[in-house]
Amino acid sequence: MAAFRHGKIWPPYPTGKGGRCLESHLFESICSEKRGVNPKTLEAVITLAVEIAREGREGRKVGTLFVVSDSQEVLKRSRSLILDPLFGHPDEVKSVEDPDMRETVKELAQLDGAFIVSDDGVVLSACRYISASAEGVSLPLGLGSRHMAAASITHQTRAVAVVVSESSIVRVFDDGELISEILPEIWLFSRFSLHLTGPVSEETEADVMVVSKKED
Numbered sequence: 056m057a058a059f060r061h062g063k064i065w066p067p068y069p070t071g072k073g074g075r076c077l078e079s080h081l082f083e084s085i086c087s088e089k090r091g092v093n094p095k096t097l098e099a100v101i102t103l104a105v106e107i108a109r110e111g112r113e114g115r116k117v118g119t120l121f122v123v124s125d126s127q128e129v130l131k132r133s134r135s136l137i138l139d140p141l142f143g144h145p146d147e148v149k150s151v152e153d154p155d156m157r158e159t160v161k162e163l164a165q166l167d168g169a170f171i172v173s174d175d176g177v178v179l180s181a182c183r184y185i186s187a188s189a190e191g192v193s194l195p196l197g198l199g200s201r202h203m204a205a206a207s208i209t210h211q212t213r214a215v216a217v218v219v220s221e222s223s224i225v226r227v228f229d230d231g232e233l234i235s236e237i238l239p240e241i242w243l244f245s246r247f248s249l250h251l252t253g254p255v256s257e258e259t260e261a262d263v264m265v266v267s268k269k270e271d
């Protein structure tokens with residue numbers, strides 16, 4: 056079972072085989088204090104998102120969305136698509152750093168909708184439809200409704216959103232803007248098109264590339 060321990064993804068990928076372990080400082084520039092969300096929670100969510108993008112589920116690609124922090128405002132701007140599978144479970148078992156919870160999230164990620172994660176790292180709700188208005192949000196062309204929901208909710212609240220695209224790219228949104236694209240190894244061997252525009256920085260480690268918008 057994969058786990059997030061001491062700032063590392065462990066065991067290495069693919070799960071159960073020999074290989075590398077991804078040091079968490081690859082995500083440090085994304086998870087800085089200036090995002091206004093708990094950096095430890097954001098890092099755990101991004102690491103989980105990269106795991107989902109790389110592993111998929113039962114041989115299939117999986118896409119999903121995490122909305123991190125400002126959870127009361129995010130809950131107000133979203134609704135359950137089905138009876139919430141996380142409802143009624145104590146917060147102690149719903150930490151995004153807990154290996155059992157991470158496996159549960161990977162299973163639930165196959166369902167429609169978003170996960171809502173509190174600033175202190177509790178996965179509060181799953182399968183949420185985000186109904187934030189897209190007014191004033193400009194998204195790079197070619198991204199669909201999951202990405203629009205991520206951009207919109209971060210425009211309307213103080214949350215940061217992490218999208219796992221079914222095309223195995225992880226994208227991070229803050230303040231209604233795409234701020235980072237994370238490419239697992241499959242993309243590094245082929246042509247890929249980034250949606251970030253303007254000056255960007257690139258970091259590569261253990262077959263993961265992080266491309267981030269350069270801060271002003």
Ligand SMILES: Nc1ncnc2c1ncn2[C@@H]1O[C@H](COP(=O)(O)OP(=O)(O)OP(=O)(O)O)[C@@H](O)[C@H]1O
Nearest residue numbers: 118167168169184185198199200201202204220221
């Ligand atoms: N407002 C929303 N809130 C939560 N989830 C959404 C919302 N809109 C779409 N989704 C989810 O995104 C899924 C894919 O939609 P779509 O293909 O339009 O998105 P996309 O941005 O192109 O994502 P991908 O790159 O994964 O295909 C939907 O099946 C649904 O589960």
